[in-house]
Amino acid sequence: MISNIQLSQKSQDILNIRKLSPEEVDQFTDLLTEAKNQQGSSKSKLQSLTVDELRVIQKAHGLADPININSLTEEGAANLFGQVDHSDKVDLNNDGIVEVGVGKLVIFPPVNAPEHVKLAWQKAIEGMPEGDLMTLELGMHHAMFGIRIEGYDQKPVLDPAEQWSQTGIEQFFQELRAGLEFNVNLQGWTHTNLMLKDFYDRFETALQKGPKSANTPDSSSQFIASQGNEQSKTEKENVSAELIQLVLDARVGIDRRKLEQIEERIQAISADKNLSDSQRHDKIAALEKFRDTLIEEAQQRSVQHEKRKALLSKNDNLVEHLHEQKLIQS
Numbered sequence: 001m002i003s004n005i006q007l008s009q010k011s012q013d014i015l016n017i018r019k020l021s022p023e024e025v026d027q028f029t030d031l032l033t034e035a036k037n038q039q040g041s042s043k044s045k046l047q048s049l050t051v052d053e054l055r056v057i058q059k060a061h062g063l064a065d066p067i068n069i070n071s072l073t074e075e076g077a078a079n080l081f082g083q084v085d086h087s088d089k090v091d092l093n094n095d096g097i098v099e100v101g102v103g104k105l106v107i108f109p110p111v112n113a114p115e116h117v118k119l120a121w122q123k124a125i126e127g128m129p130e131g132d133l134m135t136l137e138l139g140m141h142h143a144m145f146g147i148r149i150e151g152y153d154q155k156p157v158l159d160p161a162e163q164w165s166q167t168g169i170e171q172f173f174q175e176l177r178a179g180l181e182f183n184v185n186l187q188g189w190t191h192t193n194l195m196l197k198d199f200y201d202r203f204e205t206a207l208q209k210g211p212k213s214a215n216t217p218d219s220s221s222q223f224i225a226s227q228g229n230e231q232s233k234t235e236k237e238n239v240s241a242e243l244i245q246l247v248l249d250a251r252v253g254i255d256r257r258k259l260e261q262i263e264e265r266i267q268a269i270s271a272d273k274n275l276s277d278s279q280r281h282d283k284i285a286a287l288e289k290f291r292d293t294l295i296e297e298a299q300q301r302s303v304q305h306e307k308r309k310a311l312l313s314k315n316d317n318l319v320e321h322l323h324e325q326k327l328i329q330s
Helices: 009-017 022-036 042-047 051-060 074-081 115-124 130-145 166-187 191-208 211-215 220-252 256-271 277-311 314-329
Strands: 097-100 103-106
Touching: 009 022, 022 051, 022 074, 042 074, 074 097, 103 130, 115 191, 130 166, 130 191, 166 191, 191 256, 256 277
Parallel strands: none
Antiparallel strands: 097 103
16 A cells, blocks of 8 residues: 655745756655655665666755765665655664764754654743754753764764663753753853753753653642642752852952843843844844953963962962862852
């Protein structure tokens, strides 16, 4: 029995943007249907196509160069027979990179992630601006799979069941929050850092409501009590974090209020509908450059501070450390 492919609305919209004619859309749909109902490897299916048919697939996927079948992996070939909305892509080696032809895409959550993870992601990103979402997807991918640069050690590729196990999720969020804490200590609570904290909280909460949570005994009274404890703990942590932040700021000479004013100005410009896209881009770029300069200067002062401490005697270092602790505890 032949199973016909039905293009999603998103796929149809993308094909329209890529200027496929109705005839080309129909031809592309037929090629996907034929490939789905044929036996054999995806590369062998491509080899059976005519030059014109390969050209339609190239155009549908927005590929810059003609398809060179010999240069493709099986994954790259298989994804040429998938919808252009990425809904049915495969990641055969589970490295988080989806090959489409010779192109490589970053898709997060990974295409091999369980369905409840993808649903939790959709819940967590609800209402998120497109710019924040693009930054988030790339950052989450790098956090899970690492940055793949030749000559550098790579993070091990885990099986999806291990990646998204309870232990895997806990470890993943520990790493995410450790990275966030480092950024906050350096930059303060910028727009991006606030966005990340809010997202991590929502995504982790949504994941905890997945299929495994039903097997965990918990009553509403226990939940309310734990929420109260967590709130009290969070308030104490926030106060401590603010005090530590003040010590760090004083140490490297960061003007935290100035950084906050820059972030506020960036948000105001982003929301200003009277500005053109180019004006908005130029103004934000100038502010971000100024902010980065302040942070870079603070980093340099931090390096000089550590060099100075290295020259101090043990007693002097101890006195300085105790002084900082006294400020935090007072």
